[in-house]
Amino acid sequence: MTTDLTVDVSPEVQRRLYELMTLMKAADDRLSKGIASGELVCVYWPSRGQEAIAAAAGVCLREDDRLVTTYRGLHDLIGKGVPLVEIYGEMLGRQVGAARGKGGTMHIARPESGVMLSTGIVGSGPPVAVGLAMAARRLGLDRVTVASFGDGATNTGSFHEAANMAALWDLPVVLVCQNNQYGEMTPTEHTMKIAHVADRAAGYGMPGVRVDGNDPIALVVALTDAVERARSGGGPTLLECVTFRLRGHYFGDPMAYMPEGQLAAASAADPVPRFRARLLEAGNFGELDLDEIERASAAAVEEALATVLAAPATALDELDRDVYADPRNCPA
Amino acid sequence: MTMTQALNLALDQALAHDERVFLLGEDIADPGASGPTAKLSTKYGVDRVLDTPISEAAIVGAAIGAAMEGFRPVAEIMIMDFIGIAADQIVNHAAKLRFMTGGRTTAPITVRVQVYGGLGTGATHSQSLEAWFMHVPGLKVIVPSTPRDGKGLLTSAIFDDDPCIFVETIRLRGQRGLVPTDPAFAIPLGQADVKRPGTDVTLISYGRAVLDALGAAATLEQEGISAEVLDLRTLVPLDVEAIVESVRRTRRAVVVHDAVRFAGPGAEIASILHSELFGVLEAPVERLGARFVPNPGPSALESQVYPSADRVIAAVQRTLAPATVRAGAHG
Numbered sequence: 001m002t003t004d005l006t007v008d009v010s011p012e013v014q015r016r017l018y019e020l021m022t023l024m025k026a027a028d029d030r031l032s033k034g035i036a037s038g039e040l041v042c043v044y045w046p047s048r049g050q051e052a053i054a055a056a057a058g059v060c061l062r063e064d065d066r067l068v069t070t071y072r073g074l075h076d077l078i079g080k081g082v083p084l085v086e087i088y089g090e091m092l093g094r095q096v097g098a099a100r101g102k103g104g105t106m107h108i109a110r111p112e113s114g115v116m117l118s119t120g121i122v123g124s125g126p127p128v129a130v131g132l133a134m135a136a137r138r139l140g141l142d143r144v145t146v147a148s149f150g151d152g153a154t155n156t157g158s159f160h161e162a163a164n165m166a167a168l169w170d171l172p173v174v175l176v177c178q179n180n181q182y183g184e185m186t187p188t189e190h191t192m193k194i195a196h197v198a199d200r201a202a203g204y205g206m207p208g209v210r211v212d213g214n215d216p217i218a219l220v221v222a223l224t225d226a227v228e229r230a231r232s233g234g235g236p237t238l239l240e241c242v243t244f245r246l247r248g249h250y251f252g253d254p255m256a257y258m259p260e261g262q263l264a265a266a267s268a269a270d271p272v273p274r275f276r277a278r279l280l281e282a283g284n285f286g287e288l289d290l291d292e293i294e295r296a297s298a299a300a301v302e303e304a305l306a307t308v309l310a311a312p313a314t315a316l317d318e319l320d321r322d323v324y325a326d327p328r329n330c331p332a
Numbered sequence: 333m334t335m336t337q338a339l340n341l342a343l344d345q346a347l348a349h350d351e352r353v354f355l356l357g358e359d360i361a362d363p364g365a366s367g368p369t370a371k372l373s374t375k376y377g378v379d380r381v382l383d384t385p386i387s388e389a390a391i392v393g394a395a396i397g398a399a400m401e402g403f404r405p406v407a408e409i410m411i412m413d414f415i416g417i418a419a420d421q422i423v424n425h426a427a428k429l430r431f432m433t434g435g436r437t438t439a440p441i442t443v444r445v446q447v448y449g450g451l452g453t454g455a456t457h458s459q460s461l462e463a464w465f466m467h468v469p470g471l472k473v474i475v476p477s478t479p480r481d482g483k484g485l486l487t488s489a490i491f492d493d494d495p496c497i498f499v500e501t502i503r504l505r506g507q508r509g510l511v512p513t514d515p516a517f518a519i520p521l522g523q524a525d526v527k528r529p530g531t532d533v534t535l536i537s538y539g540r541a542v543l544d545a546l547g548a549a550a551t552l553e554q555e556g557i558s559a560e561v562l563d564l565r566t567l568v569p570l571d572v573e574a575i576v577e578s579v580r581r582t583r584r585a586v587v588v589h590d591a592v593r594f595a596g597p598g599a600e601i602a603s604i605l606h607s608e609l610f611g612v613l614e615a616p617v618e619r620l621g622a623r624f625v626p627n628p629g630p631s632a633l634e635s636q637v638y639p640s641a642d643r644v645i646a647a648v649q650r651t652l653a654p655a656t657v658r659a660g661a662h663g
Contacts, residue, residue, distance in 0.1 A: 068397075097434075098433070098434070098436065099432060099433045099434030099436065100434045102431065102432075102434055103431070103432035103433055103434065104432075107428075107432040107433065108433075109429075109432075109433040109436050109437050110436065111400075111436055111437060116397070116400050116437060117397075117400075117425070117429075117437065119424070119425065120424070121420055121424050121425075124389075124393065124420055124421065124424065124425065126390075126393075127389055127390040127392070127393020127394055127396075127397070127421060128393045128394070128396050128397040128400075128421075128425065129397060130390060130393065130394040130397060131393060131394035131395060131396055131397020131398040131399070131400070131401075131405070132397040132398070132400065132401060133397070134394055134397065134398050135397065135398040135400075135401030135402070135403055136401070138354075138379075138398070138403065139401070145397075157389065157417075158389045158390070158393070158420065158421075161385070161387035161388075161389050161390035161393075162387075162389075162390045162393065162394075164385055164387065164390075165384065165385060165387060165390045165394065168385065318434075321431075321434075321435075322430045322431040322434060322435050323430070323431055323469050323470055324430075324470065324472075324494050325430070325438070325492075325493035325494050326493075328569075329472070329494065329521075329522065329568075329569040330469075330569075331568065331569070331570060332572075
């Protein structure tokens with residue numbers, strides 16, 4: 001799909017996309033730098049390289065729309081409006097985290113932003129998205145549920161069950177596959193016979209759309225269609241967003257499984273500098289405008305990190321809370 | 333009324349009194365429904381009693397998603413052996429959401445499962461897997477033995493704020509008993525019930541095996557042995573207080589259940605009793621459960637797998653035997 005910046009989205013949306021993408025990138029960069037140097041201690045599954053998809057979701061979804069994402073969700077959480085303090089706080093085990101620091105990197109939820117679940121289990125999000133969409137319909141609300149997952153998830157039975165159910169009941173769901181070309185350490189072409197994840201949609205009787213996952217404008221166009229279709233009762237769409245995972249499966253992954261040259265080629269197609277170049281070319285923004293956006297993103301990240309590092313660590317008595325609604329139900 | 337009618341009553345009243353309640357599962361709507369959900373789709377509509385594809389993971393996952401939004405879904409897993417397909421959603425999402433999100437999201441779902449053991453259905457359609465779920469922090473596990481308990485406990489499960497695994501037993505479907513029809517009638521989770529008082533030994537049980545315990549107690553009475561039958565009713569929360577109180581009086585205990593004996597619920601109960609009442613017990617706690625074998629098809633073999641009243645009696649006699657005779661005995 002070729003997109004035309006000036007036709008497809010307004011300058012305001014272009015700016016918002018760049019703000020979000022640079023914030024996501026800065027959040028990942030700062031975390032990565034801190035973990036690498038030993039300044040920060042946490043586990044992390046990096047989203048670097050996949051920012052365009054989450055930024056597009058950020059501009060296409062309403063606050064009350066629902067998101068189910070995965071452990072590789074830093075970018076998705078930012079896109080959906082989860083404050084960075086709550087994200088970093090959770091990753092670094094501080095009381096300002098989304099779950100007061102007790103849930104950890106993989107499990108961040110914030111219903112006020114519509115983020116209902118980050119799952120640590122590949123393929124397990126879509127069934128929950130089906131239930132969220134069923135709830136919206138029962139409540140008479142026109143909100144949409146986006147399930148975000150990777151290419152590997154589409155090989156699970158859980159994905160298949162949920163896709164079939166969502167299509168069967170015409171549920172207001174958008175299945176957003178962030179095809180980053182690897183399922184953990186294994187390239188996608190080693191795990192599925194078909195070349196395009198989007199082709200799986202035909203088996204469920206829903207539209208399957210393949211889009212450049214590094215092109216935020218193309219993503220906004222495709223997501224807008226899918227979200228409107230879902231919101232208006234037209235049922236689910238499987239949107240395959242082709243991107244790349246620039247930092248491997250987990251932070252520190254030596255990526256020994258990657259063929260020579262692949263990472264360099266993917267880095268050359270990094271969606272963030274690529275979008276900057278396009279914005280400059282289109283002429284609505286100058287170098288200084290975009291520099292300012294990047295500076296603001298980096299400053300927001302530093303401010304959030306400082307707040308988190310100044311916050312108290314997760315309290316030990318959190319072990320006694322939230323196992324059951326009533327702690328007296330806990331076996332000794 | 334029968335157990336089936338009692339469970340139907342609980343579902344019917346929950347649907348009638350609370351718009352948040354809906355049921356989903358395989359073949360639960362009319363005309364395909366034959367168990368506790370029969371006639372409910374006709375009464376409440378197929379929007380509230382939903383037939384689903386054969387997709388256990390999505391059934392439970394969808395229940396979780398709806399529960400997060402404030403609904404009280406009751407998911408049915410037709411036969412407990414199928415719960416493996418849904419175990420990821422139960423174990424990794426339902427059980428843990430409250431903790432992982434600091435209470436920001438919760439999954440107050442009820443998962444009704446049915447145990448087909450004893451009916452010749454073989455190894456993959458007969459298992460009592462409740463111990464699996466006792467082992468996962470965040471879940472409640474409920475196993476009624478009477479129609480009254482079935483109604484009262486299912487009502488509590490549906491409106492409980494934690495995810496509940498509600499284990500029904502096909503062989504108890506025809507059990508009859510008095511059941512209060514007041515919609516408010518509910519039995520709190522975590523309260524064991526003395527089904528028969530006694531003074532010489534406590535038979536600790538739940539679910540179908542309560543019948544074995546009661547049968548054994550009736551026979552033992554004729555031999556002058558007074559057996560108390562304690563029905564746990566819920567395995568999590570476990571009514572430790574009631575268990576310890578009873579055995580402190582009787583000083584002997586036999587735990588009996590249809591789940592596999594090895595590493596079964598009885599192991600935890602026996603361990604608690606040995607810790608709490610070491611100096612009080614007259615004999616080691618006896619444990620009876622299913623043999624450690626995949627359930628066979630032929631009834632002649634299957635009947636050897638499960639506990640029975642006779643086996644309970646033999647276990648009681650072991651607890652009553654002098655220590656010298658008891659040495660080496662194994663249940």
